[in-house]
Amino acid sequence: MSADHLPDKESTFAPELLAQRQLELLQASLNRAHKMVPFYRERFIENGAAPQDVEKLEDLARLPFVRREDLADHYPYGMFAVPLRDIVRIHTASGAGNKPSVTGYTKNDLALWKSLVGRALKAAGINDQDIVQIHLDPGLANWGRDYKDGAEALEASVIPLTPLSLQKQLMVLSDYRTTALITTPVSAGELLESLARLRAAPLNLAVKNLILVGEPAEENLREQLEKELSLTTWLHWGLHEVPGPAIAFECEAHDGLHVSEDSFYLEIVDPETGKPAKDEGEIVLTTLSTRAFPLIRFRTGDRARLVSTPCACGRTLRRIRWLPGRTDGMALIRGVKVHPSQVLAIVEGILGFVPLSCKLFTPSKEAGQGLEVRLGMDDRLFSDEVKELEKIMAGVERGLCQELGVPVRVRLMEQSADVCQNQALIKESL
């Protein structure tokens, strides 16, 4: 084990010490939220619970959950727990409806995130010798900034997120001698495919570490990437709302993802009942350290299972196994969360009316594909001129692509007689 992999002190606290620290931070955070955020204060009152009632960590379960809809309802600054003058950065993430989720950071929050992302990268062996390239869809631009900060904290040389074509990314990857690449599994698969097509003049890559973010990576894709590119893959889990990627990260044991429990309180709950899950369930997070944007029992929609055995790396931070699928209605498109109601709201904004049917299809395994939106044809959309129909398709594609930050393809479909004429969206996988 090289020194680079050595965990920091906070990652190896004895469980009792960690729990004690968590409780202190939690109580302080609950107090701040209660005092500064009317939403939380009202929630506490409704549930007959006050911050001082939380005497041990388990007491947190008496407080209600926070959902993405709550964040959208308090757009833009309603969930901030510090005055705006103390906010130094504002991030926007896709939300659960018409309104996005807006999060803020204080100066200290930024420093905290820098260290958390740095810690996760360090666990993957990244250090000041590395050239770190960040390649993410525009919808993950916030994470691009966080990863840049985290890698810079390790004094690595960072090639930040830049909107480049796949070919240009490959050129940079090869010519700049990138040693660590941060990207989504979908994009990594696309890079691999492009490389395979370059058989005539194979690129000589220097990449040793591939950090996969945004969605659970399939085991066979990881194996293929590691074998064909002679590198090590590391999976990170994070959130778009509480500002941050890399809340959970893999160590060299590659046996689940360590959650940075010194800054987050982790619960895995049954998505139906909200009670602690026996085996697998939904990840619920409570922030312990962030000042500007405290989240208390936030339903992430991500699915995971706790790994209970001790880890060979020596970290005592508990591990999760990130499972595919979601417990909410959101679709994960190239690592970017997309809510059907958000898509419908954008489509309505473009067309000026709600289409009779609008079905979303998540990308198939084929590379280069983003969200597919199938609009059911109706009298308001139809024209006898093909060019008018194509104009509608292009307009909706452009609008969605701009708002969501992922590629979008719009298709016009026949309005079949058996489709119920409701205005809801149906998410299906291809």
Added chain:
Amino acid sequence: MFVNQIAVFLENKVGRLAEVARILADASVNIRALSLADTSDFGVLRLLVDNNEKALEALKYNGLTVRESRVLAVPVEDRPGGLLKILDMMDAASVNIEYMYAYANPKGGTAIMIFRFAPIAKAVEVLEKNGIAILSEQELAAS
């Protein structure tokens, strides 16, 4: 003066055109002319039929999205340059042709072309000024 055409939205997949033909046949509607514009995903079928009301009802009943739109039926001299004469007129008047197709005219002498002009009012003006006939629905049906 105008002829009402029916446009039908179809997905670009096997059997859709036959389905429309079947629906119209079952409703005893006769197709007099048609044109199909297609893209990789979908097509727009434009039809002139002998009974719009029956055709629209049957197509809608079967869940298809339809629209009536106005087109012009113009007899075109059946000789070299016959079509060109019309096109030149429109060109000179900056009238655009969105699409056009031919109509069966078993009586011969002239071909009948169906035009979707934009703007349509100006096209009418040009044709009338140049003494070109525009067929009514009755005249078309009788041809």
